[in-house]
Amino acid sequence: MGLRSTVGISCAERGFGGTVLHRALPALVFFVSVFLLSLPRAAEAQDYRFNSVRVEGNQRIEAASIVSYAGIARGKSVSAGELNDAYQRVLASGLFETVDLTPRGGTLVISVTEYPTLNVINFEGNRRIKDEDLAKIIKSTSRQVFNPAQAERDANAIATAYSQQGRVAATVTPRIIRRVDNRVDLVFEVSEGTTIEVERVSFVGNRIYSDRRLRRVLQTKQASILRTFVRSDTLIEDRIEFDKRVLRDFYLSRGYVDFRVNSANVEFTRERDAFYLVMDVQEGQQFRFGKVSTVSEYAGVDVTAYGDAVKIRSGVVYSPSLVENEIARLERLAVKQGVDFLRVEPRITRNDRDLTLDVEFALTRGPRIFVERIDIEGNTTTLDRVVRQQFKISEGDPFNQREIRASAERIRALGFFEKAEVNAREGSSPEQVIVDVNVEEKGTGSLSLGGSYSVSDGVGLAIGLTENNFLGRGQKLGVTFSTTEDAEAYVFNFSEPFLLGRDLKFDLGVGYSESNSNYTSFDTGVAYFSPALTFQLAENSTLNVRYSWNGSEMKTRDTSIEGPVVATEIAQGAMTSSGLGFTYTYDSRLTGLDPTAGFLFSLGSDYAGLGGDNEYLRTNIKAIAQKKILNEEVTLRATFEAGALNWMGNNDSRTVDRLSLSSDIMRGFESYGIGPRDMSPDSSGAAYDDALGGNLYAVARFEAEFPLGLPEEVGLRGGVFLDVGNLWDLSNVNTAAASSTCGTGGTSSCIVGADGAWRSVIGLSFLWNTGLGPLRFNFSKALKKESYDKEQAFDLTLQATF
Missing domain, CATH: 3.10.20.310 (membrane protein fhac)
Structure with missing residues (x-):
């Protein structure tokens, strides 16, 4: 309520001649002006003086509180303007629907109607977003005073949440239901509308990179046949702004320093059921x-x-x-x-x-500034030391703003927090800086149910329980059970990324697996225990050192299908190995000078002989080179991999100890499909055909991946490959059993492939990133092989988590 003073003046002159009016006009104007100028002063001079203040209509709010909001002092002169200010202050408290200030002699009467109390808050019409998720968005809460303005803001927040899912036509209407005792129920009526997708993303002004290549950079995707699973094809304004930044980063990292996005226009399709997104860019020259x-x-x-x-x-x-x-x-x-x-x-x-x-x-x-202290807030679960470990500096060290930014990125990369903010402010003196870390925790545990399929292993199921921040210590704990048609495994993993507070990663793996593969004539049981330490040697290189204990046994599946060599190996029973090993890795893919190329090199060796039954030295080497060409549309990759087993024990090696080539290493053949084999004849004269593995192998893989001209959102790419490999050598293998029967059936030797032979395979691949997981189809044809090899012309791999 505001107090107003209104004065109306009406003046009409009639019956005077022009001369008289002309002579009297100046004097008239003077007196009228003086009269009008005196009116505001008369209004301003209207004052009130109240000896008491009475409050009416309040039920929950104390009268003293309302009087304090008004700020009217008893016995003090109060102008009309000050009385209006008191009215505004009481209304601005947000506690009352209506406010009325009425002077009654020496008493000021403040009449109020209180807002009702919120009883319950409900949501109706929502299916895409659950009630509990909507409750996190709004700020209105039960048992608090109902505020219509806040309810409208909550409705807008809910509508924004739907628009971020592409439902820009969603409407939210807040309604109240009156209850007894001045209480109301607040109901948000939601009309979700339909999802409006991005039908097409196109570019204008791009000459160097094609639309297809640039679409792979953006987070916003075109609608595709997988629209049920892909949520990135909906239009979100914030996502478009993010796309502008990543598009600029993409060009800057490739030398186009003058690149800019002129505009990003969004238009409805003619049917108004989808959007077109057109980005106008200017590439400039490459520097x-x-x-x-x-x-x-x-x-x-x-x-x-x-x-x-x-x-x-x-x-x-x-x-x-x-x-x-x-x-x-x-x-x-x-x-x-x-x-x-x-x-x-x-x-x-x-x-x-x-x-x-x-x-x-x-x-x-730089300026002589030190870190006074690091304050961490919001980590209700995660220990302070887990966050502090991401800082390369500590209290008392020289301040480095670049290192603070890098530390903030490392904190976010932990994956423990919903958000993490790191800011620096002046400390107790200009030479001191306080680093504030504000984080918001999020769930770090997960229960996963996954499925897989491959031609070699069949259909599989995996159940895993993982905690990435165990007891808030930053440690990772995982338990996994997986099974396929031919194998099952039980695995326990533990990881400590900062052992003893140092940049030293500790890993522990314990597991047991059983296999009855169709590619061998025996079953296996393997148990292992392996602690390991990993640390950084240089910017691009790491070293992993480990101890490993392994217990393995070859088990009889059917004596009628066991060759003589495998039978003697099964007779050895369970054997154990205990030893030390290391793996050196150099990876330039993250920090290399060329973002379109990368190189990975690893060298590993394991010595067993520190106790146990076996003594050997196993070494492997791997090198991968990758390059993107033709505006980064085509990826070329070359891989060389080799391994050697030097058996030094008094006992003989077994098939499970020796090296073998799976379809991941050498495509076009079954697991155990190439290499030495025991072809000893059985009682009927037919060969047993047992794969024995080998002590040496070398494989070179060459492949190219390229687009198929389909929309990028389909996720289907093509590839061609050429694999060349060999597996040979049977030193320290008990072949006496096979040799004793040589000559039966007209063969001159029962062991074939011990001297090795190079195989080569060409193939065609289809790689499909689906909503269910990555699919890889390999179609291959052996160009060169041996008569006893086991070729596999088709291979399919599927891995999914749901």
Whole structure:
């Protein structure tokens, strides 16, 4: 209620001549103006003085509280404007539907009608979003005062949640149902509408990369035949803004420093049942690194060591991430050398004539600021030390803003938090900084049910229980049971990423498996126990050291199908191995200079002989090179893999100890499909045909993956491959049993393939990323093989979690 003062004036002059009116007009205007100017002062001079304040209509709110909202002092002169301000303050409290301030002599009467109390909150008409999820979106709560403005804001929040699922036509109407005792039920009536999808995503202005390649960058996808499973084909405004950023990052990382998105237009289709998304882009020219140099402006710092540490060379395609990597590398080098507060400032000079960017890394002295402390809030489950371990700096260390940003990324990468914010603020002095970490916990445990299928193993089922943040310690704990038609396994895994508070990962694996594969004439039972440590050696390399204990047994399935060599191996019974091993890995795919190429190299070796029954040295090597060509549409990949088993024990090796080639290593053949075999004849003269494995193998795989011209959202790509491999050598194998029967059936030797023979296979692949999981279809044809090999012309692999 506002107090108003309104004055109306009406003046009409009639019957005077023009001269009289002309002479009297100035005086008339003067007196009228003086009268009008005096009116506001008369209104402003209207004051009130109240000896008491009485509140009426309140039921829950104390009268004293209402009087305090009004702020009217007893016995003090109050103007009309101040009385109106008191009215606004009481109304702004949000507790009352109506407010009326009425002066009655020396008493001010404040009459209010309270908002009712919220009894229950219900949702009607919602099917796509559950009640409990909607309850997390709104801010209205039961047993609180009902606020119509807040109810409208809640309705808008619910509608926004539906629009993020592509249901832009969804409407939400808040309604109240009156109850006794001034209570109401709040009901949000939801009309979900239909999902409006993105029918087509297209680009204008792109010359270097095709629409198909750019669509793979975006998070927004086109509608496809998998629209039931794909939710990324709905139109979400925030997602489009994100797509603009990732599209710019894509081009910048490939040297197009002038790239920009001119516009992103969304239009309805003619039927108004879908959207067209058109992104107008400007690519610009590709720039490369020109002259790369390092200068020092920090007294006492030798620039030579820092210049040698820079890996970027002239001619490499420019990328901001490469510059950031070099800055981080040089600043880490300064920390190792004990140089405090060294900062690296990149100074970039543009050369438009030759399309290069000269980069000068200037070593400067940063401000003398220290980390006073690191405050962590919001971690109700996760221990403080788990978050602190992601910081390379601690209290008292020199402050480095770049390291703080990197620490924030590592905290988010943990996957323990719904959100994580890391900010720095001034501490107790300008030379001190306090780092605030605010996190919001999320569930880290999962129960998974999965299915798989492959030609070799058949249909499989896997049940897993995983906790990625066990007891809030950042440890990972997992238990898995899996079974297929031919095998079953029970596995327990534990992982501690920061053993003893250091950047040292500890892994423990314990498991037992049984197999009755159709590709062998025996069954197996294997138990293992293997703790391991993994640590970083350099920026791109890691070393894994481990102890392993293995107990294995070959079991009789049917004596009538066991060859003489396998029979002697089964007779050895259960055998154990105990030893140490390591694996060195170098991976340039994440930090390499070329985002379209990568290289992976690994070398591993295991020595068994620290107790147990067996003594051997097993070594394997693997190298993978990958390159994307034709505007990154086609991926070329070459893999070389080899292994060797040097048996040193007094006993003989067994088939389960020796090396074998599965279809993952050598396509086109069954597991145990190539290599030495025992072809000893049985009592009927037919060969047993037992695969024996080998001590040496080498495989080279060459493959290309390419689009099939189908919409990218279908997820179907094609591939061709060529595999060349060999498996041979049967040293330390008891072949006496086979040799004693040689010559039966006219054969000169019962063991074939011991000397090895190279096989080659060509094939065609279809790779399909479906909503149920990745599918891979391999069709192959052996170009060169041996007569005793087991060819597999078709292979299908499916893995899904549901």
